[in-house]
Amino acid sequence: MTVSTTEPELVTRTDNDGSVTLTMNNPKRRNALSGAMMTALKDAFDKIAKETTVRCVILAAEGPVFCAGHDLKEMNGITECDQHASLFTQCSDLMMTIVSLPQPVIARVRGMATAAGCQLVASCDLAVAANSAKFATPGVNIGLFCSTPMVALSRNIARKHAMRMLLTGDPINAETAFSMGLVSDVVGDEELEEHTNALAARIAARSGMTVRLGKQAFYKQLEMPLSQAYSYASDVMTANMQKHDAREGIGAFIEKRHPSWRHE
Template sequence: MTIPASTTDLVTRQDHDGYVTLTMANPSRNNALSAAMMTSLQNAFDQVASEKDVRCVILAAEGPVFCAGHDLKEMNGISNCDQHASLFAQCSKLMMRIVSLPQPVIARVRGMATAAGCQLVASCDLAVAASTSKFATPGVNIGLFCSTPMVALSRNIARKHAMRMLLTGDPINAEAAFAMGLVSDVVGDDELESHTDALAAGIAARSGMTVQMGKQAFYRQIEMPLADAYGFASDVMTANMQKHDAQEGIGAFVEKRHPTWRHE
């Protein structure tokens, strides 16, 4: 079943058992992150965040380009500094929403992901790329350094890899993106949907409470000094142990049976 994810037709939603697919549906504009597209994505993620039956999200795109980044025609039509600031703030809010979303988000990438489109991939928790996909931060080529994409990119790959992408604007292929850590999986084009669906279904089959706690803890501890991170993670594990699903999971393992999750 495909239903609108927002008040526009720029993002569609398909529900599966335990997970949803949100699809950017503006291929004629290469799924550019216009203000309208970002609003549609933000609304779709906000809606999903409150749905306990949804335990994983796939972010996909229609057409041969995953996402071309900001809509340059829209940006070129704006001369007011405050409007530019508002547009970039909206984009940053969207990227942070993906990270703060309770559910893991998997980017399903076919085709090019450039500039803020590459940022979108880097902001997702996992990314499955078709072998023909390419990634670039080419802002330097048009005099606009990819400064906000740099934030997500530099938190996913090594500094010199990030700087090479940012300073040259040269595209990298899927295998290079995998080697750098920008994507988690690379598959043949004909396997992209089935592989991503299987990955999402596998995550959705776990305890939603446990996955949510784990995702939140991951992003909090990653920026902490080592000792602080261990103290924080110990507190998270202690809290996790008090939850029903932890008790059920451990009991099921000891008793050699499948656990019955309550996602709490």
């Protein structure tokens, strides 16, 4: 296993056999999404997007808080409208980077994930939460409705669940987040790292080509009318069938052997 650093003071990177863990590393500021933190994360994801040897990404955090959302001190220190617009655009770009990343991203959540931190979890493809994790969109409590977190939240959970979180600001626990569909797994705090690593390893063991193609298709078809989605998905499967790994995987299944992926 090799360990390298993207932005030592903010984001660290650990590589492990086809998967990468990016860790937000500013616990003193509760891993808030300052401009610098968002830049560090986006730079790390942009680099990973070009690395075909990486087949899964874990997004984690140091300290007792996963992510407290935007850095309110930084936001309050900005007076110009265009500066606020630039900060929110930067946040939206980061979330879109995660969604459009070729590799699946798993959020590994311990502690609180609030506002844009909850948005960060919702933007990941999967999320594993410790029992102690909590989630909230509390902007309404300080006069700033969580409008951009609402975009990711409303695409993960039912409307009335989303509106309850947005209108009250009340936190929900990990089990409630699971029942709503905000997270995919809930485990004991002591099992969080092992469980998430095992999940990433299972994904990384699949054909990288198939996973990349499937993730892209999943998000594209979601925005289409039903008949268009089926037409598009049929085209994707047709293209998929022409790939080496599809032929290898089907052949291996028929021959009752393990496939030998080329990730192409």
